[in-house]
Each structure stands twice: as structure tokens, then as C-alpha cells.
Amino acid sequence: MSFLITILPAQLSFRVQDSETILSAALRAGIDFPHRCRQGVCTSCVCKLKSGEVRYNEPQPLSDVDKQQQFTYCCLAYPASDLVLHHPFIIG
Template identity: 40%
Template sequence: MHQVRLLPHNITFPADGQETVLQAALNAGVAFPNRCQVGACAMCLCRKRSGEIRYQLEPMLTENEQAEGWIFACQAMARSDLVLQLD
């Protein structure tokens, strides 16, 4: 089980690594922005400040966006504790 910290609200919730970060947030009662839950609308786009994630299917992000830490929470699964930034 991993811990996800969501900035700037400093909310923490658990993620088991088998569910997406978005699903873990919603299961914990966190109001995480989302709409489509399949990576098409970009509502759940956030920046990973620390930690490791994995995807089952690679998201539609450029190499530059990925290098800047952008992730789709609806597609990303935690591989470690995470710190995420909502803008």
C-alpha cells in the first residue's frame, strides 16, 4: 500500500498499486477533478513531484510533458509513495 499526497491541499490517501490514482482518490472520498476516466478529457492531469508510477497503456503525453512530470491520474498506478500537484 502506498500513500499519495495531493498538493496544494495536502490531502493524503492510500493507493494499492492495482487501481488508478484517480480511483484510489475517489474511493477515499477525495474530490479529484475528472470527467471521462480514460485519459481523453485531461481533467485529471496533474504533476508528479515525487514517486514512481506505471501505466497499463501509455498516455497521450509528449516526451517533454512526461519529463516535466505530467501524468494522467485516471491511467497512472502508484509504484511507490507519490506527491502530486493539482494546478
């Protein structure tokens, strides 16, 4: 199964397979997606979740503030549905 991810405001879309993170799928699709550490520390890949649902492997990487702000750590996140994400530095 795969899910459709749309990145705003760039209006870029790509598909993510069950076993891959959002970041891995974006890079596979040739999208210039900001990233550095791939461990949820640098926050380069963090997007704001506009719609849909994501899941993480344990331990849960999100703080309460991250959850309130709807932040998605794309290097660690797996989609649980189609998603709309916002990242201001990704351009089409």
C-alpha cells in the same frame, strides 16, 4: 501493498492499492478529484509529479512533452512508490 499519495497544495493524503488507479483511490477516499472521461483524454485529472514513480498499462499514454513536464494522468496511472502530486484545483 499500498502506497501513500499526497496532493499539493491541498495537503490531502490517501492510500492506493496495487490494483487501482490514483483517481479511483482518491474517489474511494472521498476526495473531490476533477475527472470526466477516465480515458486520459480530457486531462481534468492530470497532476504534476513532484516525487515518486508511476506506471501505466500499455500502450503508454504519455507523450514526450507529458514526460518532460512530469504530467501524471491519474485516471490511468498506478503508483510504483509513494507519490507527491500537484493539482491546483483540488482543495482540502
